[in-house]
Amino acid sequence: MKSLCVVLFAAIAPVTVLAHHSGAGFGNETKIIIGTVKQFQFTNPHSWIQVNVTDETGKVVEWSLEWGSPNQLGRQGIRPTTFPEGAKATFKVRPVKSGAPVAAFQAAKFEDGHIVGNWEGDADGQ
Amino acid sequence: MNGTRPGTWVVLSTGLSLALSLSYGQATPVTPFDKLPDWSGIWMMMGGTVFDTATQTGKGGAITPGVREHPPYTDAYEKKYEEHLARRDANRFPDVITNCGVPVGYPRILNLPDAYEFMVRPDEFYIITENGPNTMRVYTDGRSLPNKQDTWGTYTGVSVGHWEGDTLVWETIGLKGDRDNDSILDRTGLILSDAARMSTRMRKINDNTLQAVITVQDSKALTKPWIVTKQFRKQRPGLFMYDYGCAENNRNPVNAATGETLVLGSDGKPVK
Numbered sequence: 001m002k003s004l005c006v007v008l009f010a011a012i013a014p015v016t017v018l019a020h021h022s023g024a025g026f027g028n029e030t031k032i033i034i035g036t037v038k039q040f041q042f043t044n045p046h047s048w049i050q051v052n053v054t055d056e057t058g059k060v061v062e063w064s065l066e067w068g069s070p071n072q073l074g075r076q077g078i079r080p081t082t083f084p085e086g087a088k089a090t091f092k093v094r095p096v097k098s099g100a101p102v103a104a105f106q107a108a109k110f111e112d113g114h115i116v117g118n119w120e121g122d123a124d125g126q
Numbered sequence: 127m128n129g130t131r132p133g134t135w136v137v138l139s140t141g142l143s144l145a146l147s148l149s150y151g152q153a154t155p156v157t158p159f160d161k162l163p164d165w166s167g168i169w170m171m172m173g174g175t176v177f178d179t180a181t182q183t184g185k186g187g188a189i190t191p192g193v194r195e196h197p198p199y200t201d202a203y204e205k206k207y208e209e210h211l212a213r214r215d216a217n218r219f220p221d222v223i224t225n226c227g228v229p230v231g232y233p234r235i236l237n238l239p240d241a242y243e244f245m246v247r248p249d250e251f252y253i254i255t256e257n258g259p260n261t262m263r264v265y266t267d268g269r270s271l272p273n274k275q276d277t278w279g280t281y282t283g284v285s286v287g288h289w290e291g292d293t294l295v296w297e298t299i300g301l302k303g304d305r306d307n308d309s310i311l312d313r314t315g316l317i318l319s320d321a322a323r324m325s326t327r328m329r330k331i332n333d334n335t336l337q338a339v340i341t342v343q344d345s346k347a348l349t350k351p352w353i354v355t356k357q358f359r360k361q362r363p364g365l366f367m368y369d370y371g372c373a374e375n376n377r378n379p380v381n382a383a384t385g386e387t388l389v390l391g392s393d394g395k396p397v398k
Binding site: 025038044046050062071075096098 | 226240241256257361365366367368370371372375376377378391392398
């Protein structure tokens with residue numbers, strides 16, 4: 001059932017619109033990061049996925065991945081348990097232009113192969 | 127309520143209706159419930175939250191004057207808007223709703239993500255948005271718009287409308303516009319003045335799509351009427367609306383000194 005829900009979400013998920021603020025300077029380029037979920041803040045006005053990523057020097061960097069409101073995501077099948085603490089995944093994100101470890105979330109592939117979000121879609125340009 | 131005879135409620139409701147009609151001096155007949163269209167359910171805006179997509183970086187002419195077709199700004203407002211775009215590109219134009227304190231106003235209330243409800247009643251029409259949350263009222267009880275001297279400029283203004291068949295038509299006045307620099311139409315910094323007046327026609331164009339066509343007139347900001355169309359798609363039955371605590375976990379506060387929209391890390395400190 002879980003995989004069915006996730007596949008369904010991937011199929012119907014619209015481009016996430018982050019309209020609350022001025023855009024936090026997100027760029028248009030996507031980036032792949034691999035990390036471990038530290039926390040999923042399923043809260044308004046936006047959800048945040050905190051991900052620990054080990055960089056090339058061995059240092060652990062915490063990324064903040066911004067997503068839609070829980071209202072919008074919840075109606076599409078996302079739940080507070082969608083990103084369990086400690087889960088390893090590959091994330092497709094759109095980082096801020098400043099180089100800070102902050103990005104707009106687009107999609108994630110977990111180790112078991114299931115996908116959350118819109119892996120094949122375009123980055124949100126809104 | 128137990129023990130009250132049904133006839134009592136008929137008399138009371140008739141009396142209430144009469145009182146309403148007397149107090150508002152109705153010139154236009156109120157459309158009864160059974161003649162109103164069904165706009166029930168949950169709706170989502172279609173398309174992005176930027177009115178003029180040509181202003182988006184990487185999508186068209188950006189801030190080059192003359193490239194953009196809309197809105198038809200006067201020179202003075204074109205200059206203001208270009209300043210906003212430049213500040214936006216430098217992350218120095220915070221969206222006024224970022225601090226979770228003010229209504230988005232009209233017409234921005236028809237330009238939001240998250241869910242909508244459109245509540246149709248004979249005497250009043252409500253726009254209820256999850257995002258914000260925001261509420262707008264359109265009075266359809268036959269009253270007239272107030273005189274200009276009886277308005278003082280608010281985010282959402284004052285709206286009075288009527289039904290033309292299945293189309294709701296309303297006029298909006300009394301908007302504060304850019305008077306206090308806290309009311310914009312989208313986060314590119316699109317603005318209107320306190321002289322803005324809008325005429326909106328809203329109807330279902332098919333079973334699953336509501337369309338609002340807004341004609342904006344603004345003697346200070348525009349050289350000619352600016353027509354904007356927003357559409358809303360009906361969502362599947364059975365969905366719920368939820369509350370939206372803007373301040374619940376707002377990790378994008380504004381640095382008041384610089385105007386920079388910050389991003390806070392999970393520790394509550396700005397991420398550099």
